[in-house]
Amino acid sequence: MPEWISSRRFHDEPGTSGWHVLYGGAQTVYPTGSFATGVEFIRRIAAVTAEVGREPDIDLRPEAVVVRTAATPGGRLDIVDADLVRRISAIAQELGLEPDPSRLHTIQIAIAEAEGVHTGDFWVAALGYEAVGGLLVDPLRRGPRMWFDEISTPGRGRTHIDVAVPNDRAEARVAAVQGAGGRLADGSNAPAWWTLASADNHGIDIAAWGDVDDDA
Template identity: 40%
Template sequence: MKVLKDEDVQSRPGLQDWRVLAGRLHATFRSGSMTRGIELVRRIGEVAEELNHHPDVDLRYYRVHVVLTTHAAHGLTERDVSLAGRIGAAAAELGMPAEPGRPRAVEIAVDALDIPAVMPFWKAVLGYRTQVGPGQDEAGAVDLEDPDARAPSVWFQQMELPRPGRGRIHVDIHVPHDEAEARVRAALHAGGHLVSDVYAPSWWVLSDAEGNEACVRTWQGRD
């Protein structure tokens, strides 16, 4: 299966309700009630069985969150595009509007001088598993994921030298590309500081008043 570029997926006709975040396709639909949300989940299940491609679905009182990826390909494929279109059509038929600015994905990044020495600890304490990407073997992987796809993933960034005075764990917040600048402005207005925007719009590095860092990230500029 061919893995599609993020830009290709985000620009597809019929996917205006969906946003690419951290290599996955996300959508949030406002159901307004649990009963209506269950009906949308039922319709999603029927389509997923028909296409033999199954999303992650999070049912809440007022909303249904849906995440798509092709696990066998380690990325987004035409199967995700087809299923997203069908799910969006089902939500529209049920009168459930999309909220494309609401999806988000969170990752925790750990800077390490010796990744093989620290990664097993985090894998054990979190109860996570190694995430093996395309062309990788487990020995070379630097990502951990929740087996149930509920909690934030963790990835390890190689440090060359110690960095006194800076934290070595930061949070990555993946947001819709058309919401990123507003999110950065909101963080700065809330007392944050801009550390660097040299890689924007791929990511902005921010910190709180005490220097704890977070990155606001989008799919743009990452292919």
């Protein structure tokens, strides 16, 4: 059986500094400065995956490499993820690469549904997603995952976007949104998450809870 670990336990493991637990698993961004450096970084990561028994999702761009690992499609972590992260961090150090959490965030879409209404099959057919528990996920984990928010509160009938950021960067992101014309619609759940709205009342949640969650 997998040894499941919480976000907080993940951060307590050695070699995980610079990584954060957002929607979809443990992840970070490594600025590389060149496409060639990114390719070499990925080559070295690939060499250790067989030993660990876990293959991460890797996004290669000319300026950076994004790495994400999780034991399940929904983003649950086990001790193997921590081991893989430790090895990737060591490879990065060998190449002189440092993680840059300021570039890291993950987007999720919350689909508003009235009580008793279920539209999951519609979204699966339209987007080519797969149902995983109460979530819908892109099989290749490229697009934002989706979940369903049953709306019973009058006045909150819109689908909204959730943006997960590293816990220590959430308040700065909230301040930036407010500085760009957003308003705080609901701060009662802070510091787990903040609900903000644009000038024309489009909702967005800035989420910080996942990075420090105690539940495995």
